[in-house]
Amino acid sequence: xxxxxxxxxxxxxxxxxxxxxxxxxxxxxxxxxxxxxxxxxxxxxxxxxxxxxxxxxxxxxxxxxxxxxxxxxxxxxxxxxxxxxxxxxxxxxxxxxxxxxxxxxxxxxxxxxxxxxxxxxxxxxxxxxxxxxxxxxxxxxxxxxxxxxxxxxxxxxxxxxxxxxxxxxxxxxxxxxxxxxxxxxxxxxxxxxxxxxxxxxxxxxxxxxxxxxxxxxxxxxxxxxxxxxxxxxxxxxxxxxxxxxxxxxxxxxxx
Amino acid sequence: xxxxxxxxxxxxxxxxxxxxxxxxxxxxxxxxxxxxxxxxxxxxxxxxxxxxxxxxxxxxxxxxxxxxxxxxxxxxxxxxxxxxxxxxxxxxxxxxxxxxxxxxxxxxxxxxxxxxxxxxxxxxxxxxxxxxxxxxxxxxxxxxxxxxxxxxxxxxxxxxxxxxxxxxxxxxxxxxxxxxxxxxxxxxxxxxxxxxxxxxxxxxxxxxxxxxxxxxxxxxxxxxxxxxxxxxxxxxxxxxxxxxxxxxxxxxxxxxxxxxxxxxxxxxxxxxxxxxxxxxxxxxxxxxxxxxxxxxxxxxxxxxxxxxxxxxxxxxxxxxxxxxxxxxx
Numbered sequence: 001x002x003x004x005x006x007x008x009x010x011x012x013x014x015x016x017x018x019x020x021x022x023x024x025x026x027x028x029x030x031x032x033x034x035x036x037x038x039x040x041x042x043x044x045x046x047x048x049x050x051x052x053x054x055x056x057x058x059x060x061x062x063x064x065x066x067x068x069x070x071x072x073x074x075x076x077x078x079x080x081x082x083x084x085x086x087x088x089x090x091x092x093x094x095x096x097x098x099x100x101x102x103x104x105x106x107x108x109x110x111x112x113x114x115x116x117x118x119x120x121x122x123x124x125x126x127x128x129x130x131x132x133x134x135x136x137x138x139x140x141x142x143x144x145x146x147x148x149x150x151x152x153x154x155x156x157x158x159x160x161x162x163x164x165x166x167x168x169x170x171x172x173x174x175x176x177x178x179x180x181x182x183x184x185x186x187x188x189x190x191x192x193x194x195x196x197x198x199x200x201x202x203x204x205x206x207x208x209x210x211x212x213x214x215x216x217x218x219x220x221x222x223x224x225x226x227x228x229x230x231x232x233x234x235x236x237x238x239x240x241x242x243x244x245x246x247x248x249x250x251x252x253x254x255x
Numbered sequence: 256x257x258x259x260x261x262x263x264x265x266x267x268x269x270x271x272x273x274x275x276x277x278x279x280x281x282x283x284x285x286x287x288x289x290x291x292x293x294x295x296x297x298x299x300x301x302x303x304x305x306x307x308x309x310x311x312x313x314x315x316x317x318x319x320x321x322x323x324x325x326x327x328x329x330x331x332x333x334x335x336x337x338x339x340x341x342x343x344x345x346x347x348x349x350x351x352x353x354x355x356x357x358x359x360x361x362x363x364x365x366x367x368x369x370x371x372x373x374x375x376x377x378x379x380x381x382x383x384x385x386x387x388x389x390x391x392x393x394x395x396x397x398x399x400x401x402x403x404x405x406x407x408x409x410x411x412x413x414x415x416x417x418x419x420x421x422x423x424x425x426x427x428x429x430x431x432x433x434x435x436x437x438x439x440x441x442x443x444x445x446x447x448x449x450x451x452x453x454x455x456x457x458x459x460x461x462x463x464x465x466x467x468x469x470x471x472x473x474x475x476x477x478x479x480x481x482x483x484x485x486x487x488x489x490x491x492x493x494x495x496x497x498x499x500x501x502x503x504x505x506x507x508x509x510x511x512x513x514x515x516x517x518x519x520x521x522x523x524x525x526x527x528x529x530x531x532x533x534x535x536x537x538x539x540x541x542x543x544x545x546x547x548x549x550x551x552x553x554x555x556x557x558x559x560x561x562x563x564x565x566x567x568x569x570x571x572x573x574x575x576x577x578x579x580x581x582x583x584x
Contacts, residue, residue, distance in 0.1 A: 018394075024398075135363035147356075148360070170449070221400070231561055237565070
């Protein structure tokens with residue numbers, strides 16, 4: 001076998017299909033979930049795949065998936081297990097909190113004595129699009145943290161990663177245990193096989209209350225942004241170019 | 256009266272545009288909470304302190320300068336420790352950062368260290384008594400969330416481009432400080448910074464973006480997009496996910512829900528059909544131009560100006576016309 005076995009936790013979130021058309025719930029502080037499809041968040045899916053590949057390469061190890069949220073998250077945890085994760089933990093809440101630090105506290109409490117070599121997150125989740133929880137969890141655990149890794153390699157108790165900056169990239173190295181949040185580019189998530197789906201039904205899923213602590217960030221209002229004015233086609237082919245340039249100069253004033 | 260601490264992001268010894276935007280947001284926040292001071296913290300290699308003047312012009316009353324040979328790259332652990340120490344020393348109402356790759360790394364570290372509530376990627380900040388209220392576009396810009404943060408300080412990261420840098424000149428006092436943690440002791444070590452293509456502004460900073468999609472038909476036709484960007488002079492080049500997945504362009508060029516989210520003054524979509532995943536990354540652009548051969552392509556629903564036609568024919572004509580228009584003034 002190759003590298004030594006690695007024990008990995010992947011913290012995942014369940015979010016609605018990003019291609020959905022959203023409506024605001026009657027409460028005015030959330031989206032209307034009726035009719036929406038939910039799944040493992042995109043970036044969290046890359047993180048699950050990254051963990052599975054690291055463990056496949058080492059020929060051992062363990063991948064544990066963890067989610068904070070109401071019972072609906074169990075579906076996403078089962079899916080991660082059908083992809084190949086070994087077991088799952090639900091940190092149960094009534095609703096998904098908007099307070100990233102509170103979620104990080106709940107995760108840190110669970111991870112603290114877990115003996116994990118590596119803790120992976122998506123770089124952010126589609127719904128809150130904030131990217132707070134992974135990094136904050138690392139800080140609460142006192143672990144080194146690399147955010148938004150677009151490449152990740154782990155070997156012999158150390159990791160290396162690439163991060164895309166605006167107009168540049170940085171290559172970093174770090175010791176394990178560590179927390180890494182995953183950007184697109186690391187790994188495309190696999191589809192669960194039928195065998196994987198059957199196996200996942202028998203894998204352990206533990207549920208316990210989340211230790212969130214005080215909630216200090218709340219959604220006061222959710223609203224749909226104003227629609228853009230309807231589009232306008234000004235012409236066909238190269239013949240329309242002079243009119244476009246005129247509009248960019250006189251109307252949009254960007255040229 | 257309450258002071259505000261700002262992280263003024265630099266690369267090398269130069270300020271990032273988002274640093275001035277963060278200072279501008281912090282100035283407004285300090286003024287709105289009774290006229291406190293804005294303290295900007297700069298951390299970088301020797302010489303980085305020269306940015307103090309620019310920060311003062313944009314509303315910083317005090318510039319805290321941590322110059323250290325070990326801070327040549329973004330030493331996140333040392334900078335987080337230094338910012339957190341400073342935040343604990345002053346009675347700050349808020350700590351403000353830019354929501355850049357580095358700012359979005361640093362902000363949650365500070366919130367965790369200070370046990371402070373955090374609002375990420377905010378586009379508007381309001382103070383009302385004990386609460387700070389922010390607007391934050393969630394769900395890939397499809398739902399606008401208004402969040403209330405209780406407690407002090409709060410940590411806020413501002414969306415690049417949302418707060419236009421404004422001058423509010425004052426002669427900033429400068430103060431040299433030591434990094435709170437030795438950069439050499441950092442666990443996460445930067446081995447190398449790979450610079451991207453030179454000579455073009457970044458997607459997050461360019462006033463004009465020309466982006467290409469599969470409608471260009473082949474990787475080599477991307478040179479038409481490059482040429483149009485050159486004609487504008489100040490344009491960045493972007494691409495759709497289909498194009499970066501196919502390897503025509505690097506992943507870092509991707510605009511869309513899983514790539515960069517941009518709001519330039521002008522966005523020119525070349526051969527882009529307008530999948531929802533792409534629109535999520537550019538629909539907040541001020542003016543959108545679309546060129547596509549399919550008149551029913553969804554991109555035309557958001558385009559202020561659309562031209563139906565073959566990009567291989569229309570784009571060179573547009574490039575020549577833009578070059579001519581720019582040379583005439």
